[in-house]
Amino acid sequence: MAAVQDRIFVGGGGEGYGAPQEMLLKYGNRHGLIAGATGTGKTVTLQVLAEGFSAAGVPVFLSDVKGDLSGLCQPGDPLGKTHEGFLKRAQTIGLDLNYRAFPVLFWDLFGQRGHPVRTTVAEMGPLLLSRLLELSEPQEGVLNVAFRLADDEGLALLDMKDLRALLTWIAENADTVSARYGLVSTQSVGAIQRRLLVLENEGGAKLFGEPALDLADLMRVDEDGMGRISVLVADRLMHSPRLYATFLLWLLSELFEALPEVGDPEKPKLVFFFDEAHLLFDDAPKALISRVEQVARLIRSKGVGVYFVTQNPADVPDAILGQLGNRVQHALRAFTAKDQKDLAKAAETYRANPRFAIAEAIREVGTGEAVTSFLEPKGVPGMAERTLIRPPFSRLGPAEETARAQAFAASPVAGKYDHEIDRESAFEILRDRAAKAAAEAARAEEPAGESGEFSRGRRYGGERSAEPRARKPAPGSTTRSSRSDSVTEAFAKSFARQLGSKSGQAVVRGVLGTLFGKR
Known part of the structure; x- marks a missing residue:
């Protein structure tokens, strides 16, 4: 099993490797790091940890930046090309390779491949x-x-x-x-x-819009007690990296603000994987870095574990890196002087193991292998070990379309976010106030004799009455010839027409008075 009582089995070893590596669920909210060069196995490690938390009843949120993690909703394939290698590794590390699917909720900011994800401008x-x-x-x-x-x-x-x-x-x-x-x-x-x-x-x-995301929908368990894995479909979103990073930081901040203090629970309430974490810190202002540091430091008492996934530990600021107690370091390449410096720095953050040189091991481990360190009882950092990461139980790579469709159809939030709601807000309020002020200004300019049908027949900013007594526009002024203009255009054009005129001054005074409560 991926999770045995109070811990998650991550991997083990054979000859030349250390003892089996397990993450204690009690320290799952102490945050973590999955690092390594491209192609060294970070995504599989993320998948393995997500499976372990889910099997232990812990909800998970992760972003699928390449489309590979959708396979969590489908069992691994015993007839697939990876099965033989997986079976051999499972035998080496003493794992019962039991292929299975996991309960997945798909989310998509664009609403195409998952449930729409929205927040409001005010909440952002x-x-x-x-x-x-x-x-x-x-x-x-x-x-x-x-x-x-x-x-x-x-x-x-x-x-x-x-x-x-x-x-x-x-x-x-x-x-x-x-x-x-x-x-x-x-x-x-x-x-x-x-x-x-x-x-x-x-x-x-x-x-931006409503209905906004309900955080409770990210913290669900299924009928069997397994934590649901919320997968953010992010392959298209990654084309806008700042949007991707800002959205995830907003979500993390919302969790921090909304969740109550729970101290040190026996297992996390939610685990949050932040893939491509370097995007969060690239060119970020100091105020934003300080916000991330604050969230990382305090959110663990809310029962939330945050795991940063990136190529190099140097991508994460030291103040945050020091708070990441559970670590999986895949291979780092050291081709340049900077690479060698980063490698040495990464090795220094691990508890030394007298059996091998950590920097050398980080440089030499193969795909699917890693140098790992997980918190031990009393929160003591575990000794670094060379580890063979266990094979995933779910499908490696993208899910088949039929499996995705089945997971989407069985979603407990099906239909909840499908239709956008547009209730009265700033746009409608400002539009109505401007229209009311403009109408009052127009009435104030009417000659004393105007009344009755003529007065009721003229519309401000719209079509004029066809009656013979209708006034012609002043030379150089403009009128709107169609009702097809949008509200925004009508708002802009009305001000453009009236600027500098007596009625324009009245409109501005009317809007100001309404908005600021002055008369």
Whole structure:
């Protein structure tokens, strides 16, 4: 069995190898690291650990960046080309090779190969959104103003159009907003709008909206008590690496904020694998690194174990690396001086074993082998050992389409996230306030004799009445000839037409008065 009572069997050895290597479930929330060069077996190790946690009743979240981990939902193939090698290794390390499938939930930010994953703009927050949009410091300041204004005025920021509408309003009223919240540059607003457009072109707008992801759906067990493995379909998402990293960090932060303290449970409440972890730290600002350090340090008391998967331990900042108690180090190549330095540094983080030189072992282990160290009782780091990683029980590589379809059809959250909800939020509120203010301004400009059918027949910003008494537009002014314009276009055009005129001043005063509660 992958999990025996209070531990997960990870691998063992034969001649020249150490004792069987097991992870104590009690220390599964002390975080971990899976590292190694491309092609050395990191993905299989991730699959093995996910199976072990699931079999022990621990829910798992992982991202499938290459499509290989979908095979978790399907048993391994005793007739497949890998079976003979797996069987030989199982005999070497004393494993009963029992092929089986595991309960998998597929998630997809784009909603194509799994359940849609959404959050709201407000939940993402200005710090992570600034990271996602690659904003400068002044632009991040404007974004913080937008979030603060939304909070102060009860403007819910749910999806991308809410944020766009609010930024448009801020640009049109920059002087008033600056007087209250500090300098707001229209140039910075424009730069943010352009970055939002880039994000939309990459498909990132699909991340924002409702229904938002319910974290409880990531912490499910099936009817047999096995932890469900949530697989984020990320092969397409990896084309937008910043979106990928920001989403996973948001999810980790949400878990940290939402889950209660549980101390040191007998086994984790959830295990979170962060594949391609270097993307999280590449060019990250200090504030973001500090946030990751805080989450990594404190989230274990929430019962969540975080496992970083990357090519080189040097990809992870030292402050975080020092908190990773369970380690699987696959081969590192040392072709350059920097590689040799990184190799030596990685070896120094392990508890020495007098039987072999750790740096030499890290350089020499073959595919599917690793130098491992797992926490022992009382949280003491285990001595480094050369280990043959056990074969996975589930299918190695992508699942067959029929198996994926069956897993998707049997999902306990089927239908819950399929249809997007668009409730009243900042976009609708600002639109309605602007329309109301514009209508009031238009009525204030009517000659004293205008009333009755003529007054009721004219629509602000829409089609004019065909009655003979209808006024003609002033020279140089523009009117809208169709009702087909979108609400956003109508909002923009109405302000563009009225700027500088008496009615324009009334519109601006009307919106300001409504929004800020002034008369």
